[in-house]
Amino acid sequence: MPVDAAQRYRCATPVRFDGGMGSEPITVSIRREVDPDRIAEATVWVQTGVNLANRYPGFLGSGWVRAGEDSDVWHMLYRFADESSLEAWERSPERTWWLEMGKGFVRAERARRRTGIEGWFDDPATGSVPAVTDDTGSTPVALPPAPPxxxxxxxxxxxxxxxxxxxxxxxxxxxxxxxxxxxxxxxxxxxxxxxxxxxxxxxxxxxxxxxxxxxxx
Structure with missing residues (x-):
């Protein structure tokens, strides 16, 4: 199902870049299947993960997008300045606790790392993913497209x-x-x-x- 413009990344904070010459940022792309009956919980869960990762040195940004309005497939993206900062996050007790929180509604996941030429032109943003309620006034904002x-x-x-x-x-x-x-x-x-x-x-x-x-x- 194609991604509608209104389904794109939600952004609330500025894009941040880090690392001096010689560092190699790493982008991690994750495909997760989420229980369609627990979308609100999953949305809050994603934001919790972003907040936790944001405390770690080298965190450059993150975002997410659903494959469609009625789709249970979520594509998530986060980026760290280098391998060591990424490993510090992935081995942290906070991330372990966060993943345990999501076991009830995240049914499957597949991750892919991108470094080198695949990540040269990435422009990650720190995504804010508020809970979905009837009175939520959040407005999805599209990320800048990749350079021509x-x-x-x-x-x-x-x-x-x-x-x-x-x-x-x-x-x-x-x-x-x-x-x-x-x-x-x-x-x-x-x-x-x-x-x-x-x-x-x-x-x-x-x-x-x-x-x-x-x-x-």
Missing amino acids: RWKQAVSIWLGFFPVNLAFALLMAFVPGWEAVPLALRVLITTLVLTPIMTYWVLPWVTRMLRGWLVPAA
């Missing part, structure tokens, strides 16, 4: 070109480098530059270009 593909391509190029150029100039001083077969030179170049781009350059570039990639509303 051409902006993503420009961002990658802006990181790749200077790094590749610097490596080529540096290797020109290595005796015998030009005599190395082309295929082997390309292999060495990609082996060296791929982790540099993934773990340092592109996360830094996307942070520097955040205002252009995701303009303020």
Whole structure:
């Protein structure tokens, strides 16, 4: 069932970013099946989890969306600055207690972690999920869309070109480098530059270009 615009993430607090150059934010995507007769309880449960996670260092934001108005499938997303901060939350007694709370109405779940290139252009927001009642005045607000593909391509190029150029100039001083077969030179170049781009350059570039990639509303 397609997601209606009014079913999108509910946001109440500003987007926050963290981590210096060299950190690798981790986005965790979870699909949960919720008892349709206990939606109000599940909604409060989700907000409780957000409040608990928000106390942990490295928490960058979270959000959730239902697959449809009558769907019992919920997609949840949260993000931490790095592996260690995520593990601190996932191993915490608070999270264990929170998961136990939801066992009566969360019937199944499937989680997926995203790092590196999949998470470069993520823009997580801290979601506020108030209880659903007849007098609730909450208004769902859509998150900013992902940057257009051409902006993503420009961002990658802006990181790749200077790094590749610097490596080529540096290797020109290595005796015998030009005599190395082309295929082997390309292999060495990609082996060296791929982790540099993934773990340092592109996360830094996307942070520097955040205002252009995701303009303020």
